[in-house]
Amino acid sequence: MSIAVLVFLCAASGWREINSYKEPDQLRLARWSNTTVGADAIESRAWYGYIRSSRGKVALMTLSFSGQGKVRVTEEIRKDSDGKTHYDWEWNDGLPTKREPEWMMVPKSYSNRVQFLGFSYGRFERHGGYYMGNAPNEVSVIKLVLVPWPAVVVAFGIGPVWWVSRKLFRRWRRKRLVAMGFCGECGYNLKQSRGGCPECGQTAGETMVREARPTHALPGAS
Numbered sequence: 001m002s003i004a005v006l007v008f009l010c011a012a013s014g015w016r017e018i019n020s021y022k023e024p025d026q027l028r029l030a031r032w033s034n035t036t037v038g039a040d041a042i043e044s045r046a047w048y049g050y051i052r053s054s055r056g057k058v059a060l061m062t063l064s065f066s067g068q069g070k071v072r073v074t075e076e077i078r079k080d081s082d083g084k085t086h087y088d089w090e091w092n093d094g095l096p097t098k099r100e101p102e103w104m105m106v107p108k109s110y111s112n113r114v115q116f117l118g119f120s121y122g123r124f125e126r127h128g129g130y131y132m133g134n135a136p137n138e139v140s141v142i143k144l145v146l147v148p149w150p151a152v153v154v155a156f157g158i159g160p161v162w163w164v165s166r167k168l169f170r171r172w173r174r175k176r177l178v179a180m181g182f183c184g185e186c187g188y189n190l191k192q193s194r195g196g197c198p199e200c201g202q203t204a205g206e207t208m209v210r211e212a213r214p215t216h217a218l219p220g221a222s
């Protein structure tokens with residue numbers, strides 16, 4: 001991943017953090033498939049992914065469920081029961097109107113619930129019809145991860161900061177070596193050398209040494 005991309009993601013994350021205190025945002029991704037398995041039954045498989053932002057945090061949540069439900073298979077349902085995988089995404093659809101959305105916390109009913117320094121994780125598994133209605137064999141799983149926006153900004157900012165720090169260190173090291181009479185590229189001792197560096201072939205070695213230890217012009221020289 002290039003530094004320019006990391007800088008963009010770092011800036012975008014900072015902007016999203018500021019905006020998260022103004023209003024909640026949500027991006028929903030969906031993947032589902034329905035298959036007719038009888039005159040009055042449909043087998044459904046679905047996966048939903050949510051990226052939600054509010055009050056300085058970003059929530060990553062997935063919901064998956066599958067099972068067979070008894071329905072009256074009409075012509076309209078048959079069109080969506082072709083067994084193929086369908087995709088969809090929505091932006092800011094179905095957001096709650098209250099200031100602090102309930103999905104910005106991991107409910108205590110979730111298993112494997114972990115909270116540490118603003119980070120949270122939880123998993124919830126349900127058996128029995130819930131999302132599909134009359135589907136007693138339905139199995140649904142919810143996974144929720146909460147991350148503070150500042151942590152996202154820092155994660156994307158480590159790369160650019162390291163890159164800039166490395167550039168500055170190399171420049172400082174080059175100047176220090178040249179000032180001591182060494183090659184700025186490989187560190188070879190150039191105090192007794194004329195011309196380029198015999199070690200790495202750096203042609204600018206002599207010039208750098210002269211700049212570091214300038215000689216006084218001879219009397220009468222123009």
